[in-house]
Ligand SMILES: Cc1cc2nc3c(=O)[nH]c(=O)nc-3n(C[C@H](O)[C@H](O)[C@H](O)COP(=O)(O)OP(=O)(O)OC[C@H]3O[C@@H](n4cnc5c(N)ncnc54)[C@H](O)[C@@H]3O)c2cc1C
């Protein structure tokens with residue numbers, strides 16, 4: 001693949017392309033490869049160190065699973081240009097993107113944009129979740145892939161969703177001493193999920209295979225974390241099954257409650273978003289002309305769904321009709337059903353809304369405790385009165401948490417996306433007279 | 443140190459890590475608990491591992507507020523964390 005090594009140094013330089021793909025996970029890689037193979041001048045932009053996204057995060061190509069290596073090699077042969085460590089911070093519906101790379105800002109002008117920005121974890125605040133040593137499940141996985149040494153560390157993996165088993169297995173294989181593996185969903189709901197899995201064989205959810213990696217630790221369903229305790233770091237974790245509570249010594253606590261689609265870029269572009277997902281048609285087209293979306297932003301479905309949707313989006317972005325590829329269109333509808341089953345099977349229990357105590361921090365950037373938030377507010381009011389969601393993460397963590405705790409819908413997205421140090425880069429936001437569709441919707 | 447390793451400086455200490463190690467992981471392996479200090483003075487460390495939570499911010503080569511989960515370790519990198527009184 002052609003790695004774009006140097007970003008143009010001037011904010012006024014513009015890189016032109018037929019198709020710009022934002023996000024280099026399975027969805028973005030498949031989209032970029034198929035678009036470039038179809039003859040479109042394609043640029044893939046990803047903020048990670050290597051293309052791969054979450055599931056194919058890697059330090060060495062040798063560590064990659066077969067399917068990942070095949071796709072990354074295919075991307076390389078496709079002729080797509082790839083820009084890594086580059087974040088899209090602003091965009092307008094006419095295909096103009098602002099990209100920040102290190103301290104430099106630049107522009108991309110694309111005929112068609114494919115949004116493949118993936119998902120992030122849902123964190124539900126509990127007492128002690130701000131202590132060092134407490135992180136997400138995917139976060140723990142990412143740290144492990146990044147080189148975290150867990151040998152001899154006492155770990156608990158808890159929360160909800162199909163990531164629990166593979167991450168617990170990875171931790172155990174890497175030498176962590178598992179003190180508990182907890183899924184909040186009840187066994188009844190999981191059984192129905194298990195049945196539907198038979199129709200969707202995927203390694204993400206190959207429970208039996210993962211289970212054998214930590215056979216001596218109980219996998220408890222209907223159980224969750226009540227709180228973490230410790231002096232300056234996690235030392236103990238208290239868990240419950242709703243009737244009985246127990247505690248374990250622990251220094252690595254991985255806890256999160258499923259994934260939330262990253263729809264910030266889509267909402268900045270004015271795409272219709274429903275129930276936290278970008279609305280797309282069978283061809284992955286959003287409500288805005290020449291803006292497509294693929295992978296987790298359109299709903300949580302995992303790696304194979306992302307590959308399927310990404311390929312469709314890549315073909316359509318290059319002006320091709322995907323209907324000729326029956327495997328893709330069939331795959332798409334089956335993954336849509338799977339995604340729905342995922343949401344029902346791992347539906348979150350009400351008890352989780354009451355874990356946060358008065359002094360539990362909800363907004364970690366601004367240190368806003370639960371007691372300062374009035375459930376009758378909107379997200380906007382919480383921002384105005386308490387700065388909740390106004391820190392560097394811009395609500396990436398507390399926004400979804402407040403939606404779960406209080407039912408607050410997400411507040412309007414404003415450019416530039418990303419942190420204050422990103423905003424400090426000259427031209428990270430697009431100055432237009434027309435303004436953003438998201439601005440005019442106020 | 444071999445070719446497959448790089449040396450970085452963490453809060454004034456020299457540390458050798460495998461090449462390609464992500465800085466956040468290297469810091470945690472080095473025993474860093476407080477990557478940064480929160481606005482009310484609490485110690486904080488990474489939670490998302492993917493650049494979205496901003497809890498892993500440290501000072502890298504004099505540049506503050508760098509998300510260490512997005513930075514691969516590079517030879518000669520000088521890193522200051524809240525544990526060392528920096529960041
Ligand atoms: C932390 C985490 C860990 C996970 N681990 C696993 C796992 O081990 N196994 C598994 O099967 N599934 C895992 N998942 C689920 C995963 O979301 C899917 O399996 C799969 O990776 C989805 O593919 P995708 O292409 O839709 O998104 P992703 O793989 O998430 O790719 C999205 C990419 O877009 C980039 N991006 C986002 N916004 C921007 C922007 N503004 N500018 C530039 N780049 C941007 C991101 O950096 C990322 O590289 C994980 C999810 C998360 C959040």
Ligand code: FES
Nearest residue numbers: 488491495496511
């Ligand atoms: S760990 Fe969340 S941004 Fe680095």
